Amino acid sequence: xxxxxxxxxxxxxxxxxxxxxxxxxxxxxxxxxxxxxxxxxxxxxxxxxxxxxxxxxxxxxxxxxxxxxxxxxxxxxxxxxxxxxxxxxxxxxxxxxxxxxxxxxxxxxxxxxxxxxxxxxxxxxxxxxxxxxxxxxxxxxxxxxxxxxxxxxxxxxxxxxxxxxxxxxxxxxxxxxxxxxxxxxxxxxxxxxxxxxxxxxxxxxxxxxxxxxxxxxxxxxxxxxxxxxxxxxxxxxxxxxxxxxxxxxxxx
Amino acid sequence: xxxxxxxxxxxxxxxxxxxxxxxxxxxxxxxxxxxxxxxxxxxxxxxxxxxxxxxxxxxxxxxxxxxxxxxxxxxxxxxxxxxxxxxxxxxxxxxxxxxxxxxxxxxxxxxxxxxxxxxxxxxxxxxxxxxxxxxxxxxxxxxxxxxxxxxxxxxxxxxxxxxxxxxxxxxxxxxxxxxxxxxxxxxxxxxxxxxxxxxxxxxxxxxxxxxxxxxxxxxxxxxxxxxxxxxxxxxxxxxxxxxxxxxxxxxx
DNA sequence: CCGGCAAAAATGTGATCACATGGCGGCATG
DNA sequence: CATGCCGCCATGTGATCACATTTTTGCCGG
Numbered sequence: 001x002x003x004x005x006x007x008x009x010x011x012x013x014x015x016x017x018x019x020x021x022x023x024x025x026x027x028x029x030x031x032x033x034x035x036x037x038x039x040x041x042x043x044x045x046x047x048x049x050x051x052x053x054x055x056x057x058x059x060x061x062x063x064x065x066x067x068x069x070x071x072x073x074x075x076x077x078x079x080x081x082x083x084x085x086x087x088x089x090x091x092x093x094x095x096x097x098x099x100x101x102x103x104x105x106x107x108x109x110x111x112x113x114x115x116x117x118x119x120x121x122x123x124x125x126x127x128x129x130x131x132x133x134x135x136x137x138x139x140x141x142x143x144x145x146x147x148x149x150x151x152x153x154x155x156x157x158x159x160x161x162x163x164x165x166x167x168x169x170x171x172x173x174x175x176x177x178x179x180x181x182x183x184x185x186x187x188x189x190x191x192x193x194x195x196x197x198x199x200x201x202x203x204x205x206x207x208x209x210x211x212x213x214x215x216x217x218x219x220x221x222x223x224x225x226x227x228x229x230x231x232x233x234x235x236x237x238x239x240x241x242x243x244x245x246x247x248x249x250x251x252x
Numbered sequence: 253x254x255x256x257x258x259x260x261x262x263x264x265x266x267x268x269x270x271x272x273x274x275x276x277x278x279x280x281x282x283x284x285x286x287x288x289x290x291x292x293x294x295x296x297x298x299x300x301x302x303x304x305x306x307x308x309x310x311x312x313x314x315x316x317x318x319x320x321x322x323x324x325x326x327x328x329x330x331x332x333x334x335x336x337x338x339x340x341x342x343x344x345x346x347x348x349x350x351x352x353x354x355x356x357x358x359x360x361x362x363x364x365x366x367x368x369x370x371x372x373x374x375x376x377x378x379x380x381x382x383x384x385x386x387x388x389x390x391x392x393x394x395x396x397x398x399x400x401x402x403x404x405x406x407x408x409x410x411x412x413x414x415x416x417x418x419x420x421x422x423x424x425x426x427x428x429x430x431x432x433x434x435x436x437x438x439x440x441x442x443x444x445x446x447x448x449x450x451x452x453x454x455x456x457x458x459x460x461x462x463x464x465x466x467x468x469x470x471x472x473x474x475x476x477x478x479x480x481x482x483x484x485x486x487x488x489x490x491x492x493x494x495x496x497x498x499x500x501x502x503x504x
Numbered sequence: 505c506c507g508g509c510a511a512a513a514a515t516g517t518g519a520t521c522a523c524a525t526g527g528c529g530g531c532a533t534g
Numbered sequence: 535c536a537t538g539c540c541g542c543c544a545t546g547t548g549a550t551c552a553c554a555t556t557t558t559t560g561c562c563g564g
Contacts, residue, residue, distance in 0.1 A: 019330070019547065021316075044515065055549050060516085061316050064273075068320035070413055077556065078271070078516055092410035095359065099351045100414075107347065158344035158421065161322055162352075162414050169410065271517065296545065309518050312546090329526065330546055 021058035028062055032071050032168055034137050035175030039082040071168035082172045097166050097213050102206040104151040104159035109202045111153040124190045273310035280314055284323050284420050286389050287427030291334045323420035334424045349418050349465050354458040356403040356411035361454050363405040376442045
């Protein structure tokens, strides 16, 4: 399998109307969202370009865009990395998620109809199945789909991009924490949210969303306590070009 | 005055440690924030590059970054523009500002000390002076400084970038509305916020911040009603390269 | 065996070029 | 005089190149 195949086989054929840099961006964004990129992993323009079978230019633009969304961080040496997580930052991100997503959900309420609820239920079922099968990617993906489907009910909202940015910042640190708490997923907050939607109960919806956010990731905080400043610098992966390519090949 | 001088004289000399694209980004960002770029104005890579005395590359990257921050929008024809404003979007943006900034202010409270209050007072005085002198740029600048100073009290916060994105989206439409309400600025919400800070009254602070946001821009909504979808397409400026250059010269 | 130094490889940045696409005006035609 | 078509020019996209800086590596002396 060539690197080019990697790009072509999952998404974006030759007739993809999107520009190359948009395809690269979508790919990298999903990788970050699903936690496939290790916090300390080397992210070089040329490396990713070879990896994705494109030239450096689209990768450059995609990286810039991800830096703007705070999914990546531009270091002093002008390299790019996943921003290291600290307890303070994590706390901020969760707080921002809570206020933004609760408000976004509340503002979506007027647009809720049976069709939307049905789609949300389908996504919730998909999520539960993924949880049962311990399929992490589908789990995260379905969870994200559920939330964005709800917040986007009113059409394009100004909230969604902001929330996406927060997801991207949390994504890389979600996976490791998920493993440890995969058994703790006892209360189905999505069911509570769906019940609130059916009753058109905005307040209950806010509570369910907040609980969902806090439940899903509350345990990450303790993970962070055990390893301060996660992904700060010591956890640098293999740095030779061959080594990096190997790691990225299975992750991007 | 050459175009190069335009860049050099206000900021960023030859020994600026920042990369060119960062300088261009900062310049464009400020222009958008201060409403110096008309919603319908043509924004071309080559045009801005000539304007700013740089090559196309830094401009490309800066534009991408601003698109990621939602300050600009990538149209289907791959051109870039200030996203047209609608009542719905404006309503979203204000709602997002309120919840984010209220929360950010509340979370800054533990870090409030006399030094910070003093700096905020100084910025507020600067703001009032700018208002009295009808100096729009300083007005907006001081207002922005006041808010970001408060929200950033706890050091780098995850809230600030999100809030900045919202400011950038509102900026282009603020100026015209400001003109019409410049006389209505009767209640000084910043004073209320400062009083709340001195009393360490988090709830009062939230209320003051929310009131400040809503007061300052409440009248824009009515402006939008009179001209739906502001900057949608009809308000396209001159499109010849010479015409564009003239417009941008005095605005960027 | 370890530490530092110099050479070499790699990386980010910026510039320039080729190409396809789209917008615009001029021109012919009704 | 209005309208539709065609060609030209401007623009965005992607590739490649040169250069400065950083990082890695290999080597030498202690």
